[in-house]
Amino acid sequence: MNIRFQFKRGEELKFISHLEIMRVFERAFKRASIQVTHSQGFNPRPNIVFALPMPVGLSSDGEFADVELEKTYELSDFIEKINSHLPEGIKVVDAKEKTTKTKVMGIVNAARYRIDFEAPKNTEINEIISNVLTKKKIIVLKKTKRGENEFDIRPLVYELSGDFAEGTGFFNVLLGAGQNDNVRPELFIEGVQGCIDIPIEMLKMHRIMLYSSSGNLWLPLLDKRFL
Amino acid sequence: MKVNLSDKILMSVEKPARYTGGEWNMVVKDPGTVDIRFAFCFPDVYDVGMSHLGMKILYHVLNKRDDTYCERVFAPWIDMEKVMRHENIPLFALETKDRIDKFDFLGFTLQYEMSYTNVLNMLDLAGLPILASERDKTHPFVIAGGPCACNPEPIAEFIDFFAIGEGEEVILEILDVYKEWKSSNAERQDFLKRVAKIPGVYVPSLYNVSYKEDNTISKIEPLHPDVPQTVDKRIVSDLDEVDFPEDIIVPFIGTVHDRIMLEMFRGCIRGCRFCQAGFIYRPVREKSPEVLLSQAKGAIEKTGYEEISLLSLSTSDYLCLTDFTEQLLKLTEERKINLSLPSLRIDNFSLDLMEKAQKVRKSGLTFAPEAGTQRLRDVINKGITHEDITSSMQLAFEGGWNNIKLYFMMGLPTETTEDVEGIANLANEIVSIYYGTPKEKRAKGLKVTVSAACFVPKPFTPFQWFGQDTIDKFHDKQKILKSKLSKASRNITYNWHDARVSLLEAVFARGDRRVGKVLLKAWENGCKFDGWNEYFNYDVWMKSFNEEGIEPAFYANRERNFDEVLPWSHLNMGVSERFLQRERERAYKGITTPNCRVQCTGCGSAVFDTGICKDCSIGGEKA
Numbered sequence A: 001m002n003i004r005f006q007f008k009r010g011e012e013l014k015f016i017s018h019l020e021i022m023r024v025f026e027r028a029f030k031r032a033s034i035q036v037t038h039s040q041g042f043n044p045r046p047n048i049v050f051a052l053p054m055p056v057g058l059s060s061d062g063e064f065a066d067v068e069l070e071k072t073y074e075l076s077d078f079i080e081k082i083n084s085h086l087p088e089g090i091k092v093v094d095a096k097e098k099t100t101k102t103k104v105m106g107i108v109n110a111a112r113y114r115i116d117f118e119a120p121k122n123t124e125i126n127e128i129i130s131n132v133l134t135k136k137k138i139i140v141l142k143k144t145k146r147g148e149n150e151f152d153i154r155p156l157v158y159e160l161s162g163d164f165a166e167g168t169g170f171f172n173v174l175l176g177a178g179q180n181d182n183v184r185p186e187l188f189i190e191g192v193q194g195c196i197d198i199p200i201e202m203l204k205m206h207r208i209m210l211y212s213s214s215g216n217l218w219l220p221l222l223d224k225r226f227l
Numbered sequence B: 001m002k003v004n005l006s007d008k009i010l011m012s013v014e015k016p017a018r019y020t021g022g023e024w025n026m027v028v029k030d031p032g033t034v035d036i037r038f039a040f041c042f043p044d045v046y047d048v049g050m051s052h053l054g055m056k057i058l059y060h061v062l063n064k065r066d067d068t069y070c071e072r073v074f075a076p077w078i079d080m081e082k083v084m085r086h087e088n089i090p091l092f093a094l095e096t097k098d099r100i101d102k103f104d105f106l107g108f109t110l111q112y113e114m115s116y117t118n119v120l121n122m123l124d125l126a127g128l129p130i131l132a133s134e135r136d137k138t139h140p141f142v143i144a145g146g147p148c149a150c151n152p153e154p155i156a157e158f159i160d161f162f163a164i165g166e167g168e169e170v171i172l173e174i175l176d177v178y179k180e181w182k183s184s185n186a187e188r189q190d191f192l193k194r195v196a197k198i199p200g201v202y203v204p205s206l207y208n209v210s211y212k213e214d215n216t217i218s219k220i221e222p223l224h225p226d227v228p229q230t231v232d233k234r235i236v237s238d239l240d241e242v243d244f245p246e247d248i249i250v251p252f253i254g255t256v257h258d259r260i261m262l263e264m265f266r267g268c269i270r271g272c273r274f275c276q277a278g279f280i281y282r283p284v285r286e287k288s289p290e291v292l293l294s295q296a297k298g299a300i301e302k303t304g305y306e307e308i309s310l311l312s313l314s315t316s317d318y319l320c321l322t323d324f325t326e327q328l329l330k331l332t333e334e335r336k337i338n339l340s341l342p343s344l345r346i347d348n349f350s351l352d353l354m355e356k357a358q359k360v361r362k363s364g365l366t367f368a369p370e371a372g373t374q375r376l377r378d379v380i381n382k383g384i385t386h387e388d389i390t391s392s393m394q395l396a397f398e399g400g401w402n403n404i405k406l407y408f409m410m411g412l413p414t415e416t417t418e419d420v421e422g423i424a425n426l427a428n429e430i431v432s433i434y435y436g437t438p439k440e441k442r443a444k445g446l447k448v449t450v451s452a453a454c455f456v457p458k459p460f461t462p463f464q465w466f467g468q469d470t471i472d473k474f475h476d477k478q479k480i481l482k483s484k485l486s487k488a489s490r491n492i493t494y495n496w497h498d499a500r501v502s503l504l505e506a507v508f509a510r511g512d513r514r515v516g517k518v519l520l521k522a523w524e525n526g527c528k529f530d531g532w533n534e535y536f537n538y539d540v541w542m543k544s545f546n547e548e549g550i551e552p553a554f555y556a557n558r559e560r561n562f563d564e565v566l567p568w569s570h571l572n573m574g575v576s577e578r579f580l581q582r583e584r585e586r587a588y589k590g591i592t593t594p595n596c597r598v599q600c601t602g603c604g605s606a607v608f609d610t611g612i613c614k615d616c617s618i619g620g621e622k623a
């Protein structure tokens, strides 16, 4: 049976790396005696894949993963079982059966973030937002395997709003995400910084949801159209 | 009181999960409901400390008590310490993030001498006086145990008291006495006197050490009549009965030994003369296969780990090894778990077993001849012959292994140039055995790694009187070996140890109370994480010796004679002085001693009346 599930990771666990999160799930499945199928070959790996890596420091309400199981489960049973074997700070919130062959990491193309930041008290949030949105290009340096590349993130800033008071504020931003055009929150903040003169410093980053587009809609990855 | 670890701090350091806790199986208690708060301190970074089985056992044993909450504390890595000192964040416990200076106990485990500066640094980070004599009623008791505690003298000034031997029983007795004392509202000193009566507890401040003109010790004597003259080590008599943790903490970040460790037995029958563990953990006490299997199953279920490893000083000596591993393999295969099998002797059975256990790739095979010639192997009582070595290598190559790691020691007693060259000769011979193996049998691409450590003589071994080679001598020998190996096959890689580290290990392994001053000075001069190459600073250490007017050679390189009062002579680890002397005489004559299973040689450990001493025919001569 193939299951796609949505999970969240809270403040408690946001300091562990993506690789470690994968291991948390592998071990939790083992403890819960939910048998995951394994890949063939020299070094068999459990068949669990994640939608998008979670950088260290990111909390999230909208993460997704696909898992292939040896047996069939009631979805509510599955959720209950795995949750009772996951550490504090990580929780499966929903699960659906998946019948198509598409893998979750192949369909992600946007992510909504709440990014908290610090800036001088007189900062005008609306000015920043319009400043960013009216730019034709926002060039940042993206690290790749071969060095640093210039990267225009403007076409990947799909929506931007925010609020600010008393020296701290937040952005609510929908950014391009996925295997190809991924804009990490740090990169977005770097881009914003390039558009304005006042210094801003990121305090927290939180992923609200991962989406895939269907027609002109952004839909969560558990939408039946993707399963 | 909780410390405040902001996102900003955690995002600024490497591996922040070292400091955030919350792992699976972490014990959660309401500190308000317990009488005793215990900080189990490991004087190294999280990734190292979390690999240590002893800590897991004591964490479990302590937390089983409703009246106690045991939490973990590790040495913050250099980057984190910098932030902590800058932001005035004291050392805290991982479970609650509470600062530990108001806990009841800080318990350090002493696994290697080079962690001593970290002990001092952690006391300082916690906000405690470094010197035990400066602590008062508002401070926790700082206690320590572990293998290095068998000569606790170098850190005696910093620790309130030590638990000698295995800790899981004595620690509970200590806590009981503590509760009594706490409710009696008596002086700090009074508690120390009370615990000193518990067998296995050593309170250094209750003993006076006096010295002779030549700087050797003249006497070690208790300061009060009711303080014992000698402190006997404690051991667990029946390992099947002791409560072994199955619900061990599963770290998020990778640790050095990131797997279940199944302890098969304690002690070792072999009696290799250089090996401290082989003497201080006597007698051999095995767990029954049934108990082991049920613990393995329990641990697998409760942790979700993908690997389990057998732990002992010499796995091959386990009595029911064949049956036991057969059943264990069944269990691990069924659950798709890797089984790793360290410290196996290489023979048909073990190669077959390793092949079964590691279906994946053939990983490296480690093998420890320890010395390059048969003469020297007999001196150290290694118990393997040249024939054993060549035939096991032959078997290994025929079985398709091609990555061999060989471990040796340099500077063993009676060593000559011939013995040093013998290391290279042996490595060469192993290479030719490989090329002599039919092509269709052997795997392509031979890799032989020769590691040669510098021998550090340790207390409670037959070599405890031995003067370690000087750094220069080590360097000469390393040069000899290097040049000999460089002319040899290109399949051989040579790793050597930093002789300067080994010198310090020798000083602190066999030092007396006076070297504590050097330790303090070195820490004040900035030494910490000395076990890490990149932070070990030899020059600062030498400067510190100089400043304290202490000669490292006196402790490391000086040959002692049998009537010298050794700094640890008031501690009794079971093996008698007479036995050690006998063993040393035999060593120098190149006479080997049979292992406990072949023949008991009356080492003194029979006083514990358990384990192998109970089964052996003649019984141990009472020490």
Ligand code: SF4
Pocket (backbone or CB within 6 Å): B282, B283, B284, B596, B599, B600, B601, B602, B603, B604, B605, B606, B612, B613, B616, B619, B620, B621
């Ligand atoms: S008393 Fe005999 S059997 Fe017991 S540990 Fe010593 S030598 Fe071995």
